[in-house]
Structures are given as structure tokens and as C-alpha cells.
Amino acid sequence: MFLRYVLGVRGRFSKYIVRGLVVHVAFRELVHSLKRVLYRDCVRCGVELLEALKREGHAVFSRVFEDPIYSSVDAREVETLFWEVWRRGMTIYSGAFDRYIRNANVDVKYLDSIVRMVVPLDVEFRIDGSRLGLSNVRVDALLFPCIPVEIKVGEGVKPELALAGYALALESVIRRPVNYGIVVNVEFRSDLSLSWRVKTVHIDDDLRLEFLHERDKRADIVDKKIDPGVAPSCPTTCPYYDYCHGRVSEEKRASRERKAQERPSKKLKVRVLKK
Numbered sequence: 001m002f003l004r005y006v007l008g009v010r011g012r013f014s015k016y017i018v019r020g021l022v023v024h025v026a027f028r029e030l031v032h033s034l035k036r037v038l039y040r041d042c043v044r045c046g047v048e049l050l051e052a053l054k055r056e057g058h059a060v061f062s063r064v065f066e067d068p069i070y071s072s073v074d075a076r077e078v079e080t081l082f083w084e085v086w087r088r089g090m091t092i093y094s095g096a097f098d099r100y101i102r103n104a105n106v107d108v109k110y111l112d113s114i115v116r117m118v119v120p121l122d123v124e125f126r127i128d129g130s131r132l133g134l135s136n137v138r139v140d141a142l143l144f145p146c147i148p149v150e151i152k153v154g155e156g157v158k159p160e161l162a163l164a165g166y167a168l169a170l171e172s173v174i175r176r177p178v179n180y181g182i183v184v185n186v187e188f189r190s191d192l193s194l195s196w197r198v199k200t201v202h203i204d205d206d207l208r209l210e211f212l213h214e215r216d217k218r219a220d221i222v223d224k225k226i227d228p229g230v231a232p233s234c235p236t237t238c239p240y241y242d243y244c245h246g247r248v249s250e251e252k253r254a255s256r257e258r259k260a261q262e263r264p265s266k267k268l269k270v271r272v273l274k275k
């Protein structure tokens with residue numbers, strides 16, 4: 001918070017950040033394509049769904065990954081990661097389609113039921129967090145009926161805290177308790193194949209309080225320009241690693257800090273604790 005919002009330091013897009021981005025974007029696009037195909041093409045079996053998604057995958061890849069943001073990673077690596085997520089998703093969801101149609105004996109015209117049961121989640125779901133003083137609350141996925149899902153790629157802030165933030169924001173809108181969330185920890189093997197672990201998190205009052213405490217601390221850092229100092233242990237994948245660990249000249253750092261102190265402080269709505 002201090003580096004980004006007080007000093008205005010821009011984090012670097014390391015290859016680890018870009019890898020995480022590819023996984024998130026590929027998953028988002030997969031779910032969107034899946035729903036589009038199910039509503040538009042009225043597929044009758046898993047094989048038809050698989051074929052339609054394969055075609056969509058080629059179109060999505062050439063549309064989305066041309067952005068220069070992905071240039072810090074080898075283009076073949078981006079492609080490998082994208083297809084890894086896409087293929088796994090195609091297989092899982094086409095299997096789910098066949099199972100639902102067969103077990104529930106559902107006619108393919110019941111599109112809403114099919115979409116809801118085959119892909120029971122919405123991706124990059126926006127929540128109004130204004131009652132909690134939060135801005136840009138966007139949960140990676142919201143599982144039906146109301147379970148926030150955090151997809152975690154690599155190291156970083158405790159994902160349980162992000163879930164508590166989503167739960168509080170949801171509760172302020174739907175006025176019902178949201179007591180559970182899910183963390184999906186995604187890891188890359190050396191050949192870039194993916195593995196993931198799913199953990200269910202009980203969002204209790206202690207976790208809610210910890211989130212609120214962290215929210216207030218972060219708001220104070222920006223409002224009162226409090227430098228929290230360097231963390232006791234920093235992942236080398238942190239976008240601000242170079243700045244915090246002396247790879248930026250003293251002169252540049254001093255000038256940035258002087259300018260920040262001269263600027264009037266700003267009241268900032270805090271984002272859910274992603275970074």
C-alpha cells in the first residue's frame with residue numbers, strides 16, 4: 001500500500017506475476033466460453049461440448065494474449081499455460097455435462113438448469129464493497145449459491161483474509177451470513193503442467209476481525225503516510241522486490257519519498273487484500 005499509493009512505485013511484472021495472470025485469464029475466458037457455447041449451440045453431449053470449446057480456445061487465445069503485458073514471459077510458455085488450463089477445463093466440464101444430462105435425465109432445452117449445474121460459478125464477480133469502505137471488490141469466482149473462491153497462484157497475502165473481505169462485502173449486500181469460502185492453490189511443475197489443491201475455509205468472527213483490522217491498518221498507511229518498513233521475509237516474486245531490497249538507487253528513492261511527503265495525503269478506499 002505504502003509503495004503503491006503513497007510513493008507511487010510501479011511494481012514490475014515478473015514472470016511469476018504474468019504466469020498467475022495467464023491462469024486467471026484463461027480460467028475466466030474458459031468459463032465465459034463454456035456458458036456462451038451452452039446457451040448458443042445447444043450441444044447434446046460432452047463430445048460436442050469438447051469440440052466447441054476447442055474451437056473457442058483458439059479464438060480466445062489469439063484475441064486475449066496479444067497484449068504486451070505478457071511479453072515478460074516466453075510466448076511459448078504463455079501458450080503452454082493457457083492450453084494447460086483450457087484442456088483441463090474442457091475435460092472436467094464436458095464430463096460434468098454428460099453426468100448431469102444422464103443422471104438428472106434433463107432435456108437439452110433446459111438451458112438455465114444445464115448452465116447452472118454444469119458450471120455452477122461466476123468468474124471475476126464484482127461486489128459492492130462501499131459499506132465497508134472497500135473499492136474494486138472482485139472475487140475470482142463466486143460459487144453457487146454464494147461461496148467466494150480465491151484462486152492463488154504463488155506466494156502472497158494470506159488468501160483466507162481476502163475471503164473474509166469478500167464474505168463481509170457479500171454480507172453487506174445480501175444481508176445473510178457467508179460462513180465458508182474456498183481457496184484453490186495452483187502450482188506449476190517444471191514442465192509447466194498444473195496441479196491444484198482445494199481448501200475449504202471457515203470464515204469465523206476472528207477471521208472477519210483480522211480482515212477489518214488489516215483494512216484499517218492499510219487505510220492508515222495511506223492516509224497518514226506511515227512507512228511500515230521492509231517485511232521480515234519477502235518472496236523474490238514480489239513486484240516491489242527490487243525497490244525494497246536496494247536495487248533502486250538511493251537518490252531515486254529519496255526523491256520519491258520527498259515528493260510523497262509534499263503531496264497532500266489522500267483518503268483511499270482499500271481494496272481487498274490481494275497484494
Ligand code: SF4
Pocket residue numbers: 003229230231233234235238239240241242244245
Ligand atoms: S519486497 Fe517485501 S517489503 Fe517490499 S513490498 Fe514486497 S513483501 Fe513488502
